[in-house]
């Protein structure tokens with residue numbers, strides 16, 4: 001029985017001040033840190049969006065295209081993103097307050113300029129795999145908790161791929177340890193995940209009960 005935590009793309013680029021900010025993206029960090037410390041995980045993975053400067057998902061690589069409009073990449077529809085999470089830049093670094101010292105494995109993705117990779121498990125065209133599924137099988141994964149940024153893109157596709165590629169593994173989306181860009185798309189993502197058999201949970205349900213405000217009862221002794 002190995003419980004695994006997958007922290008998706010909690011990088012500067014997806015937090016306020018970054019190049020592709022998710023509203024309140026930084027608010028996921030204290031919640032994720034509580035999971036890291038108290039969630040009882042046998043293995044913790046962080047994924048990292050890691051693009052070359054000329055990645056084909058960037059509007060800057062398509063003459064006349066604006067950010068956040070649809071374009072094409074390798075003949076397929078592709079959202080035109082602002083340049084983000086370029087390899088070696090501050091934007092691509094993990095949030096400085098994330099407890100990375102407890103992370104066992106970093107899965108980078110998005111290096112191939114010809115295809116985008118929302119999922120930590122495989123590219124969007126579902127051809128090239130990253131190797132994460134095999135890595136988790138080797139660890140004996142039985143349950144996978146997925147959280148991070150952004151809910152309707154990299155978190156959703158990572159959770160869906162986990163459910164599809166890791167037979168028999170219970171997949172859980174941790175809602176309050178994640179943030180999305182659009183509320184409508186987040187609602188749709190939750191429906192898509194639920195339809196794939198993924199459980200939607202809050203972090204408190206996955207952590208041991210706190211009972212901080214409960215006074216211990218006076219102990220009675222039988223003598």
Ligand code: VGL
Pocket residue numbers: 008009014049081118149150151153154155
């Ligand atoms: C992401 C858009 C482009 C994400 C990554 O991490 O959700 N979204 N690249």
Ligand code: ZN
Pocket residue numbers: 049051057084085110
């Ligand atoms: Zn990206």
